[in-house]
Amino acid sequence: MKRIAFTVLALIAALSFASAQEKVSIAAAANLSAIKDQLGAAFAKKYPQYQAEFTFGSSGSLVTQIKNGAPFQVFMSADTGFAQNLVDAEITTGPAKVYAVGKLIFLTTKKLDLSKGLAILKDTAVVHWANCNPETAPYGRAAKEALTKMGIYDAVATKLVTAQNVTQALQFTLTSADAGFVNKSVLYTKDVHPYDKEGTFWFEVDPSLYAPIEQAFVVLTSAKDSKSAAAFAEFLFSPEAQAVFASFGYGKP
Amino acid sequence: MELSPFLVSLRLGAWVTVLLLVLCFPLAWAFAHARAKWIVFIEALTSLPLVLAPTVLGFYLLIALSPTSPIGAFLQSTFGIRIAFSFVGIVIGGCVSGLPFMLTSLKTGILGVSQGLLEASYTLGKGRLETILRIVIPNMRTALFAGIVTTFAHAIGEFGIVLMVGGSIPDVTKTVSIAVYERVEALDFSGAHAYAITLVAVSYVAILALILMQRREAKR
Numbered sequence: 001m002k003r004i005a006f007t008v009l010a011l012i013a014a015l016s017f018a019s020a021q022e023k024v025s026i027a028a029a030a031n032l033s034a035i036k037d038q039l040g041a042a043f044a045k046k047y048p049q050y051q052a053e054f055t056f057g058s059s060g061s062l063v064t065q066i067k068n069g070a071p072f073q074v075f076m077s078a079d080t081g082f083a084q085n086l087v088d089a090e091i092t093t094g095p096a097k098v099y100a101v102g103k104l105i106f107l108t109t110k111k112l113d114l115s116k117g118l119a120i121l122k123d124t125a126v127v128h129w130a131n132c133n134p135e136t137a138p139y140g141r142a143a144k145e146a147l148t149k150m151g152i153y154d155a156v157a158t159k160l161v162t163a164q165n166v167t168q169a170l171q172f173t174l175t176s177a178d179a180g181f182v183n184k185s186v187l188y189t190k191d192v193h194p195y196d197k198e199g200t201f202w203f204e205v206d207p208s209l210y211a212p213i214e215q216a217f218v219v220l221t222s223a224k225d226s227k228s229a230a231a232f233a234e235f236l237f238s239p240e241a242q243a244v245f246a247s248f249g250y251g252k253p
Numbered sequence: 254m255e256l257s258p259f260l261v262s263l264r265l266g267a268w269v270t271v272l273l274l275v276l277c278f279p280l281a282w283a284f285a286h287a288r289a290k291w292i293v294f295i296e297a298l299t300s301l302p303l304v305l306a307p308t309v310l311g312f313y314l315l316i317a318l319s320p321t322s323p324i325g326a327f328l329q330s331t332f333g334i335r336i337a338f339s340f341v342g343i344v345i346g347g348c349v350s351g352l353p354f355m356l357t358s359l360k361t362g363i364l365g366v367s368q369g370l371l372e373a374s375y376t377l378g379k380g381r382l383e384t385i386l387r388i389v390i391p392n393m394r395t396a397l398f399a400g401i402v403t404t405f406a407h408a409i410g411e412f413g414i415v416l417m418v419g420g421s422i423p424d425v426t427k428t429v430s431i432a433v434y435e436r437v438e439a440l441d442f443s444g445a446h447a448y449a450i451t452l453v454a455v456s457y458v459a460i461l462a463l464i465l466m467q468r469r470e471a472k473r
């Protein structure tokens with residue numbers, strides 16, 4: 001009995017030591033989940049005393065959570081609007097700053113003739129296509145904008161299935177939908193690896209068809225005295241972080 | 254506020270309740286009366302949705318119903334139907350998650366009918382079907398009502414599974430609970446309130462009716 005108690009105590013002690021580094025808690029837009037490991041590793045390398053801890057959701061839901069007191073220190077949005085929303089609510093330490101520019105891709109796991117471009121959505125081979133909610137997810141907004149600009153949105157809207165964030169749009173695309181719009185960075189993840197052949201399974205949506213997805217972040221007032229949060233904010237513009245973003249297909253701010 | 258999410262939810266609730274009522278009665282009868290020991294394993298399985306996270310059910314349904322899975326591929330090639338992102342899909346999801354609610358109520362009801370009544374009916378030469386229709390069902394009215402109300406209310410409020418396999422298609426799979434979620438996400442709180450408060454009111458009335466009926470039954 002004593003030995004068990006000792007082991008448990010030792011375990012608890014070991015666990016608390018393991019988390020002795022000061023943490024930065026980051027609420028991040030769903031499209032960033034693909035790069036969290038690399039970004040976290042690069043941060044840990046530059047600042048060994050700190051540790052980045054990510055929580056993912058759609059930008060809209062994260063803003064709601066933060067406004068209602070969720071204990072995050074940094075918010076990495078998928079656009080500028082949602083970050084600005086927190087600035088307007090006066091709960092940030094400064095203005096929203098753009099850290100990367102997202103790229104939208106069209107992805108399918110089926111044999112579709114992608115030479116037709118986005119017009120392939122009108123084809124009968126596409127029964128359902130997935131997009132994330134344009135009201136809350138910037139990538140969904142961009143996809144809707146591109147299709148509207150091409151004049152085919154209304155024609156294909158009946159086949160649309162709406163996901164609540166870009167990660168769910170990817171889930172739908174990989175399972176039951178025939179195609180979908182997702183962030184380019186998913187191409188570098190394990191699940192999408194079998195479909196990473198450009199022109200066969202995906203193509204980049206012409207950036208001139210949608211307003212740029214400028215992803216901005218803010219530091220929240222609750223972290224105004226936090227050295228680790230300040231370090232993370234600085235890190236996002238460092239060559240190391242920018243190299244990670246670039247390797248996942250994000251554009252420079 | 255749009256009306257369509259309410260209609261989708263009501264349709265979902267109605268379908269799930271009727272299907273489960275028909276499907277669960279024989280099952281509940283078996284759970285209440287069967288002597289075979291192995292039946293408990295089936296009973297445990299049917300109670301699983303009560304404790305499993307909806308995301309687990311939704312995840313497996315999403316995979317099972319996808320056109321690339323064996324079940325999905327069979328339905329697609331044989332009947333030309335696709336269940337994922339369809340009303341049928343969320344009805345299946347609702348049935349899976351509502352199963353324990355209906356089953357538990359019906360089993361309680363069936364067990365509540367006194368063995369003496371059943372034996373009297375059999376002794377008087379009535380068959381099992383007639384006994385069920387004229388003795389068992391009238392004597393388990395409250396449990397029946399409880400099963401219908403809880404299953405219906407639960408189906409209307411179903412969220413996790415519908416979110417994962419529905420795809421929020423207006424008039425088809427966009428239910429009230431999804432509409433609430435989307436309004437909150439869009440930071441449109443007044444829109445969310447309109448849907449949410451209606452859902453609270455409907456659920457409250459249903460549960461209140463159930464409790465009143467149980468009280469009346471207890472007094473008799």
